[in-house]
Amino acid sequence: MAWIKIRDALRGEPGTELTIKGWVRTRRDSKADGGLSFVAVHDGTCFDPIQVVARGDLANYADEIARLNTGCSVEVDGVLVASQGKGQSVEIQATGVRVVGWVEDPDTYPVSNKRHSFEYLREVAHLRTRTNTFGAVARVRHTLACAIHRFFDERDFFYVHTPIITASDAEGAGQMFQVSTLDMMNLPQTPEGGVDYNEDFFARKAHLTVSGQLNVETYCCSLSRVYTFGPTFRAENSNTSRHLAEFWMIEPEIAFADLGDNARLADEMLKFVIDDLLTRRADDMKFFDDRIEKGIVDRLRAVAEAPLRLLPYTDAVKILQECGQKFEYRVQWGTDLQSEHERYLTELHFKQPVALINYPKKIKAFYMRENDPGTDGAPEATVAAMDLLVPGVGELIGGSQREERLDVLDRRIEEMGLVKEDYWWYRDLRRYGTVPHAGYGLGFERLVQYVTGMQNIRDVIPFPRAPRQAEF
């Protein structure tokens, strides 16, 4: 008999002989017809398990089948039949059930057949994908990742693998994890008493990357449209439901493009992946809609259909100052918005994603392109930055048009107290055939959070890495 996936079995033709392999979700017994058991089996290929009907006349019924517990692994041979019961259209009339693996102690099986809190399931992350929620998250995560690659591929972007280890100490996007093969108990010293990194693996200080942006800009300035999709590391002591020490980031970079092109790209990408997700993972999304965040499917559909709202920072400040809402922190032009302010804009005022653009220069990174004076009626200099805020998650995307003018870039590097020589290859891009270009970083886990309604980012990545959290 052919082994087929439960996803296919559930939409198969009655009468088909088949074998399925998976794990027991539940077992219910009945004394009818001389005894029989209903065994729900899942194999992760779709949201629903399939119901196996095992009759009492099967050779191993009393010894094995009637003793199956949640978590046992089984192989089932049988015939697909129309179900006599409610709740499923087809089921498997078993002709043979082989128990592949028992559950050692059903009383202490960590993911027994009952509701578990997400906090608890985080402690048994190696088993939590056996639950409805985490199985669905895993499938959605996969589908989103594929959709992102397909989106870029269809638009002639090239996928670039930027380095994980970076030997330049100059990325400037936060605390970095150091990478070293030196013996920490016996560090080589310089004559001045510091650590002699000449003795280290790379003969210099090295770190895990906090962004592939500077590297991918080089490919952008030759291949025109590129993106990265890889792991990113931040050694920040962040204890929130939307930060990880290790996360995945998508960073497209487009040449001959300005901030408007950048925002359009982000909008198109978001719409593409949402549409793809709602089509391909309708079963899982129905679950998130029912059990995790009511109405999320409709809200996502609305986002996929409406144009992205762009809002200059200067206008956002005005809205916040005039809205009459009580904030803990006062809103004033020139400071970064607090999360309460971002929340107000996206969750209460607009009730949809909002892309804030043209931020004050003094609160943004050196590589962001300086706008002409007076852009949006701003009182001070602004840069062509863009933060896409979404309800529930906050900042989903952060990006900008890059400063392509060497003299302006050099001035910015200097103003921020950075060392020009550290950026020699980055500056070369502006010396040799510079072009206006732009890009953004999309936090992949935040995207998964946004589309599923999962509240904690640690529940949308298989094995979360956060301060004091590296189990598994």
Place this chain on the structure above:
RNA sequence: GCCCCGAUAGCUCAAUGGUAGAGCGAGCGGCUGUUAACCGCUAGGUUCCAGGUUCGAGCCCUGGUCGGGGCGCCA
């Protein structure tokens, strides 16, 4: 890093300073083409750890560990 909250049965939680309980899960039995099944019985506890106060501490005090929420940093 800062502020707040929490830790009791496999899980989720109760318990005025005075014999530690329930629901779910699990085991056994009953009933039933079952499906959040239902009914009955049973088992299950170093009350996070180390000290302290007290005749007596799950409860009060001190220190620690772990977890959660909020804020900051950002994606």
